[in-house]
Amino acid sequence: MKHYFTILLFLLLNSVVFSQNNLEDVTDPEILELVKKANECSQNRLDNCDKIYQEAINLGEKKKEPYVQYLYYVLARHKMQNGEQDDAMKIYDDQFPLIKDEMLKISFMNLRGNYFSLKNQKDEAIEMFLDIAKILENRKDYDKLIVNYFNTATQFSSIYNFEKHLEYLFKAYEALQKSSDKTLEVSLVAAIAEGYMSLKDFEESKNWAEKAISIPTDEKDIQNKKGRSKAYSMLAEYYARNNEFEKAIDYSDKSVQEIAFLKSDSSIADALFKKALIFYRKEDYKSSKDEMSKALEMFRTLNLTPKITQTLLFLGLACDKTGDYKEATTHLLEHIRLKDNSRLDQNIVIVNELTAKYENEKKEKQIAEQELEIQKKNNQRNIFIGTSVGLGLLALLIFGGFYQNKKINQQRITTLKAEQEAALLKSLMLGEEKERKRLAQELHDGIASNLVAVKLQIENNSDSDKLLNLVRDTHREIRQVAHNLMPIDFEKENIVKVVKTFCDDCSTEKQPIIFQSNVEQVNLNKDHAMVLYRVVQEFIQNAIKHSNAKQIDVMLMKNEDVLTVNIEDDGVGFNLEAEKKSKGLSGIIERFEKINGQINIDSSQRGTSVFLLLKTV
Known part of the structure; x- marks a missing residue:
């Protein structure tokens, strides 16, 4: 979900690129005036835009104009931008079989890919964009391939397949070299820098970020400025990782200043959030709290729930460090509530998807398996x-x-x-x-x-x-x-580093394990550290093997003389009472209690949460 608005930006840009020439085909002055009026209404997010589009469609059908399907397309695009995705797809289902113009087909297919992405059906979205790519490759339409490959790369990034993400960014970059349109060059090069950062190739990330900044651009172009902002952000991240915090903060400031004129855009909020994280790593918790508060206010204005959830967590941690414990508690509790609601929504989507897919895929799967068996x-x-x-x-x-x-x-x-x-x-x-x-x-x-x-x-x-x-x-x-x-020799190793390393080693693209902590090390008796680590290890491995979770979160927190570890997954859960009777779980609980630790387990169809508490003195 973290790439949601990046995806939306380029998908909608793609729609505009693919369809702008069709507006020239609208020859009737009255219909053309209605479409322009409706588009302006949509861009300014005014009411009753649908009625204006529908009026244009009705007039086009009455006059039997050949471009009526294009008018249906712009209405579907408006509905997609307005959050009415299902209504947009009804138009797609009705009109797509009738379309003969290849480029208009691509425009509709792009909306379909957009729909799949917003519904978190990533595989279907990728498949749709690859189908579009085949058509564009045959046409050698490099201008549109740039955007298409960019979209495909973003989809792979959203499912944590960073290798494929970078592969398609480079496909877009190759298409850019064959195109005369360099509009997206800065954004694309900055995205490649971000791709290398995701793969932890920090030197390459730095090189591409510096390249993005060096590209001559039209300073009035918003897309260029967003690309430069991202490049500065990548450089800030690079220097922060090397503990060169003054340089990191300088580049963070440049990232924010580059797009400061965007008062209601997720890009500026993202830049503020990343700047706040660097202050946190520098242990300047007051500055981190101030920047994080600004980012949270903007995310709330834009109603970006995933971003709000993430920001609340780090704002709560910053408040804890500054001694604002009441405020910290408020933010962290809201973070937990939003996260639980998000998991419930995701589970509902998953159930609906599986139900819809089952009948269509059952026979195909059986046939494929039989053929594979014979071969x-x-x-x-x-x-x-x-x-x-x-x-x-x-x-x-x-x-x-x-x-x-x-x-x-x-x-x-x-x-x-x-x-x-x-x-x-x-x-x-x-x-x-x-x-x-x-x-x-x-x-x-x-x-x-x-x-x-x-x-x-x-x-x-x-x-x-x-x-x-x-x-x-x-x-x-x-x-x-x-x-x-x-x-593990806990006389030399620290429990925080060991747990983080274990999480990183077990994390996969399909099942990422996200580790978070408010400290870098904890002074803990080596025997107690060993028991705590084995207990944490056991619960994480159980989640990996049995939960069918899409994500596992591990949060290690130190407050005064109390150490807590919270392990959460969004999987299928288990029967807690039945498991407590088993030797496995009862043995874990007994072992942890022997070092005076406290353990609480909550499991339901929404997932499992394990809370461990251990005093450090």
Whole structure:
């Protein structure tokens, strides 16, 4: 959702680019006057614009003008801009089958892609924009391909596929070199800088941001100024990451000043928000709070709920740092409420999407699977034998190792006195960590190496994509398991860094794990740190494996002598009472309570929230 208005901007720009020539085809002076009046009404967000468009359509049909479908298009575009997406698509469904003009078809298809994007149906949006690209590529229409590729890149970014995002930005850049229209050059180059920043290639991000700023532009062009603002923002982020905060703030100021004339635009609010984040990282919490408050006010004016939700979180953290605890609590509670409402809305959309898709996809999926089975039958036999052996050995190794580990722990427990709980905990953890190290080594050197060989064999067979992906996933999971089992020396490592690293390692494009904290390190007893980390690790892994969540949020907060960790997902939830009876969850709770920690779990169809509290002294 964070790219929502970037998407909308370029989709609507795309619609204008694709359709502006059609206005020249409106030859009747009376109809032309009505369309111009309606367009002006729409741009100024006035009432009753629909009636003016409809009046133009009725007159066009009465006079049997050939461009009536274009008039339907501008009405659909107006409805899309006005938030009436479903009504716009009704016009699409009625008119699209009748259209013969190729460019008008593209204009309608672009609206359809816009609709899918706003409904969070990203795969369908991408498919629609790729269909448009095929037509434009055949026409060698580079001017429109620039915008089309830009749109496609933005869609990939919204689903966290930053590699594809950058790939299509470069496609747009290549099209730009073949075009005489350089209108979007600054915005495109700045977007490439942002793409490299998303991939954590900070030097390339800096290079492209500096290139964007150096491009000669028309200083009156709003699109150019927005592009320059983004480029300055990327440079600010680069220097902030290198702790060169004076340079970072200087570039943040330039980013804001470049578009300061935009009084009611999300771009200026975004620039203020990013400037506030740099102040926060500099530990100038008062300045961060002031800039964040300005950004929040603008986001509220624009009614951008996702941006409001995000800003409330960081404003609450800044207020906490400045000692404004009452204000901090107010902002954080509103953040939680908006986030819960957003999850509920997303779940409703998901249910509706799945219901609509099920019948259409069921038969197609069955046919595709049968054809794939026939095509790869011989290949699968050998590969599945190798993969099954690898997975079987993996399962035996993991479960056998943990069974042995559990048996060892039980024997130790029986030899210790009940009153020596502290010593018991330390001994158990030491044995567990040694066992984890042994298992990690065997997983990495044995099974993982075998699966690499299987993967290489499959890669030589171009018809084995599905199986190749299976083995790649298996290999990645083994590496993750090995990584997770490795012991951590909390005398040298800090719990904040370790939890963040674990979240980053487990995060994927399809299931991102967002880590946030108000501190960079916490002084915690090493044994307590180990228990806390293993408990956090367990809940995150459970969410990954069982929740079907689209996103997992982990928030680690330190307030005076209390450390809290909140783990939330937007998945399917689970039966809490039934799970509490299982050894797995009850063991986690018991283990955490032994170090005087408190744990609260809330799970429903909207997702699961785990709240951990531990005193640091």
